[in-house]
Amino acid sequence: MTTEIHSLESYKEEYRKSVTDPEAFWKKEAETFTWFKPFETVCDWNFDEPNIKWFGGGKTNITYNCLDRHIETRGDQTAILWEPNNPDDEVKKYTYKELLDEVCKASNMLKSLGIQKGDRVVFYMPMVPELAIGVLACARIGAVHSVVFAGFSAQALADRVDDAQAKMIICSDYNNRGKKSIPVKQVVDEAMDIGCNSVDTVIVHKNTGFEINWSDDTDQSWHENMAKQSSVCEAEPMDSEDLLFILYTSGSTGKPKGVVHTCGGYMVYTCYSFKNVFQYKKGDIYWCTADIGWITGHSYIVYGPLLAGATTIMFEGVPTFPDAGRFWDICQKHKVTQFYTAPTAIRALMAKGDEWPAKYDLSSIKVLGSVGEPINEEAWHWYDKHIGKGNAPIVDTWWQTETGGIMITPLPGITDTKPTYASYPMPGIQAILVDKDGYELTENNVEGLLCIKYPWPSMIRTTYGDHARCKQVYFSTFKGMYFTGDGARRDENGRIRVIGRVDDVINVSGHRMGTAEVENAINEHPNVVESAVVGYPHDIKGQGIYAYVITQDKTTNDDFRREILAVVTKEIGPIAKPDKIQFVSDLPKTRSGKIMRRILRKIASKDTGNLGDISTLLNPDAVQDVIDNALV
Numbered sequence: 001m002t003t004e005i006h007s008l009e010s011y012k013e014e015y016r017k018s019v020t021d022p023e024a025f026w027k028k029e030a031e032t033f034t035w036f037k038p039f040e041t042v043c044d045w046n047f048d049e050p051n052i053k054w055f056g057g058g059k060t061n062i063t064y065n066c067l068d069r070h071i072e073t074r075g076d077q078t079a080i081l082w083e084p085n086n087p088d089d090e091v092k093k094y095t096y097k098e099l100l101d102e103v104c105k106a107s108n109m110l111k112s113l114g115i116q117k118g119d120r121v122v123f124y125m126p127m128v129p130e131l132a133i134g135v136l137a138c139a140r141i142g143a144v145h146s147v148v149f150a151g152f153s154a155q156a157l158a159d160r161v162d163d164a165q166a167k168m169i170i171c172s173d174y175n176n177r178g179k180k181s182i183p184v185k186q187v188v189d190e191a192m193d194i195g196c197n198s199v200d201t202v203i204v205h206k207n208t209g210f211e212i213n214w215s216d217d218t219d220q221s222w223h224e225n226m227a228k229q230s231s232v233c234e235a236e237p238m239d240s241e242d243l244l245f246i247l248y249t250s251g252s253t254g255k256p257k258g259v260v261h262t263c264g265g266y267m268v269y270t271c272y273s274f275k276n277v278f279q280y281k282k283g284d285i286y287w288c289t290a291d292i293g294w295i296t297g298h299s300y301i302v303y304g305p306l307l308a309g310a311t312t313i314m315f316e317g318v319p320t321f322p323d324a325g326r327f328w329d330i331c332q333k334h335k336v337t338q339f340y341t342a343p344t345a346i347r348a349l350m351a352k353g354d355e356w357p358a359k360y361d362l363s364s365i366k367v368l369g370s371v372g373e374p375i376n377e378e379a380w381h382w383y384d385k386h387i388g389k390g391n392a393p394i395v396d397t398w399w400q401t402e403t404g405g406i407m408i409t410p411l412p413g414i415t416d417t418k419p420t421y422a423s424y425p426m427p428g429i430q431a432i433l434v435d436k437d438g439y440e441l442t443e444n445n446v447e448g449l450l451c452i453k454y455p456w457p458s459m460i461r462t463t464y465g466d467h468a469r470c471k472q473v474y475f476s477t478f479k480g481m482y483f484t485g486d487g488a489r490r491d492e493n494g495r496i497r498v499i500g501r502v503d504d505v506i507n508v509s510g511h512r513m514g515t516a517e518v519e520n521a522i523n524e525h526p527n528v529v530e531s532a533v534v535g536y537p538h539d540i541k542g543q544g545i546y547a548y549v550i551t552q553d554k555t556t557n558d559d560f561r562r563e564i565l566a567v568v569t570k571e572i573g574p575i576a577k578p579d580k581i582q583f584v585s586d587l588p589k590t591r592s593g594k595i596m597r598r599i600l601r602k603i604a605s606k607d608t609g610n611l612g613d614i615s616t617l618l619n620p621d622a623v624q625d626v627i628d629n630a631l632v
């Protein structure tokens, strides 16, 4: 069994061992899993190329470890507990045995429709059990899944499908979200029209039964195909470094990149981190509110919990339907013991008033988690007081799509907590702060750039189809280190607080967005000459999107604003819509023609007191003009 940390002494001891002899440390953890063929090496690595291999020579299958391995000990225990969008609809429960049967059927379905080991399958689905089943089915037969959050537009979906050269898309007919039914299959049809040439099959899961267009050439029914399948399918032996999944995420330049995770290391680390960060005990009911379209859903709704033999809740709906008590209602109804959500949700529910959580019995909750963005002090205290009632430690977990698992976090009941601090690195995680020249800052009470100086099992291996980009983005800023893109401070006791991105990535409601991506979308409007997008502090979303736009014909009215929003929705999706659009006649630029985002960020944040030296700009007058017309 994965090592469980239960005391401060054992955390310190584990950490020490993990740093003094990382290979021995991870060998021991990895050996707690079932391998079809034992691994021969623990870690071969080189951060320059980068080339990272964990558990070389080993063969395993993550679904064997998620499912088959548990059948004897907890076959009748609920693995997935599904809570529907509408609280009056029926809850669905899958025991480990039932989940294994469904995953095997889905595996056979994929095979019968021509999917083979190594093929890419894109998911564009709501939070229904079939999404988890489909993802696990891919992993079982060695197909590479790539889940695209179902709020992305047809264009964004097509871009991802094309980049992954996926052979298949699996979608639903409609999504239920609160009062709305969202026509998902229609988005897939549009994506197929504008791209997706590699796709030969679209499997449609009937979620609502509403009418949809059907193409006999490509479309297949999930239900009809599943009904034909046997519930036996051996798990494919996978090399440790075979691809498990691709997940697209935004960077500071260009299109989103496909972060690649592989089978062996991801398995070991997600299980190890899940067990220890949430202190999961048999009988606990764990709930992470994320969507499986993001890394948090991959690692801490599906893989981590199932590897650990936990009961994991999947929630189809939204926090405010039918009312702002929904999260707390679910906690009460299912006696949730660990609750994991994002600061943006906490802030939104905090704004609805203390009376909502007060109506529910939340006494089952033992651990609260936060993820995705820095949690501000006020939200931290509200969460602690009104949800945890002062009895449930908050684990403020810092990590990234690229890290695969939680990297820096308090351990509940073991290390102390301090509002806004993600605190201490997990065993095996050599997190350091460096200055802008890459020198490690070894003292406490410092601020610097967050880097990791030694590999860990679930780290990014490459960016799909473009290894040079992986090297350039993560391993070139500082030699011999993985650079996170985040700035952080370390307090007098060595606790780490992650402050936020230092690159052109913004974090809107816990969703990562590249400013360049949003600009490219805005620039698609024929009347836009140029645009610059920056983040600014937003009470609920953490950061809002502020766009400065130069127009061709000087139009500056709200109709035009709406047109821009429509273009962004079409190119990326509603999550990327700017909160504010300021029309400007010029953008401040350096002599070499680079937009001075630093200045634009300050203006958007109402922080114009000290703009620094602007006299060296190409067009210093532009600054005053932007300030005079700022929407703040």
Ligand code: WTA
Pocket (backbone or CB within 6 Å): 249, 294, 295, 296, 370, 371, 372, 373, 374, 375, 396, 397, 398, 399, 400, 401, 402, 422, 484, 485, 486, 498, 499, 500, 501, 507, 510, 511, 512
């Ligand atoms: C930010 C989400 C502060 C950070 C798992 C990181 C955080 C980016 C925290 C990754 C936290 C995530 N405190 N900032 N606890 N967690 N972040 O890839 O800027 O969607 O680089 O992964 O979110 O976002 P991603």
